[in-house]
Amino acid sequence: MKVDQVITSRRLLLTVGGASLLCACSRAGIRVSRAPAPLASPTADGAGASDASSEEDGQGSAGPSAAADGTSPAQTATPDAAGAVPPADTPQTPGEADSMVHAGPKTVALTFDDGPNPIDTPRVLEILREHGVIATFFMIGMNVKRYPDTVRAVLAQGHRIANHTWSHPDLGTLSKDGVRNELERTSDLIAETCGHRPVLFRAPGGFFTQNSYEVCAEMGLRPVLWDVDPEDWSDPGPDTIVQRVLSSIRTGSIVLNHDGALTDGLITAPGSDGDRSQTVDALRSYLPQLIDAGYRFTVPDGG
Template sequence: MIYKANTNQKVIALTFDDGPDRRFTPQILDVLNKHHVKGTFFLLGTRVEKYPDVAKRIQNEGHVIGNHTYWHPELTKTSVKNMKWEVKKNEEAIQSITNFKTQLFRAPYGALDDDLVDELSKMGYRGVGWSIDTEDWKSLSSKEIKQNILNDIHPGAIILMHSAGHWTQDLSGTAEALDEVIPYLRKKGYEFVTIPELWAM
């Protein structure tokens, strides 16, 4: 498991859960492209199958893809057997679209216990948590999201954001916040990296 990198280097990883979709994922990709930043996207199998073109775009634009289960259950309330099914089913969905098998896994709600982490390891996956929660899923404004990042920013941070959500959620603040926070943090000397790059540190 990784929640942050133990480093004094001013590096940050931007991560995005619950995608892809056609509402907010493209907005986020546009902002990342504009600023030449690569992110790590933890995708849901159901949405990969529904929006294969957006999943492909994430890959084509050089971002890292991670597994975020197929249906988004709270795994600690299910079983090891169910987690294996969720991970494998999503693995098949991602591979069928991208021809790529990820080794990165993030649990919905970050809900994992020792048994689940042990099984993930046996399956060849590495668990990814976060050290900064933007709480963007609450449909926050860009100003609030930006403040949640800047309040807790530190070297080696993993920032949790969302590139899709429930149809009632407005995640437009996420892309807007990114557009402001990336140049701001760059001026402060921060560099944006992917989870595999952070892990290597």
């Protein structure tokens, strides 16, 4: 066989083999998940009726490295030399979640998960009001049902109320109908309590599945992650929370905090299950420092 014929045959074989591989990949099913950026560990505090069930929901799990089921970490924007984050398009198709805001230099977003909490949420509101700062509260539907007056207090102060599922489950264990039930029940109750439906959604632990992205798209919910996680749910101490926030924040950051937890019974006193006093004490310290450093505050959708 001539040399040019050998080369042609090999090229043909490579082309056919590559096409077959691409077809096989396109047919494979992939479970999509977004984990936090560096420093973040997925949180699911209070996800069940006890500390043991919280561990099962992922509290204290390993963080953003890729998992064996095909999950992958979130992509975050990198500030330019002037400190501005490049603009990002609004997600239009399933499989996208925001982990940064894009509202100009030194603009960030504060978010609070797993509330409301009748003890600590009002304390958070007092600090935010004192400094004229707005935030976003990703609320668990069961807690909205338990503490509707606290929900209304958040709304009355002008903060954004968002969907964080009904019962804080691992979305990877649910069918698409199961995911829809978690989101719809919560959105319906928030609408009943506040007069309007939420437009933002955060998956428990930050782990979005393909089903959850599709349901979000169908319900008009915008998926939101975060960029800074001080792991306040683990009660590392207010000083540690403060240090983690101040050392990690940058233009465009979405900061994850927790003002509540899903507990067996009502949260009735400091020190009870769901106590978030360390988060409150840390916020009281780091928020004025951020303001003095020139940071401004928005909500994750820029509204």
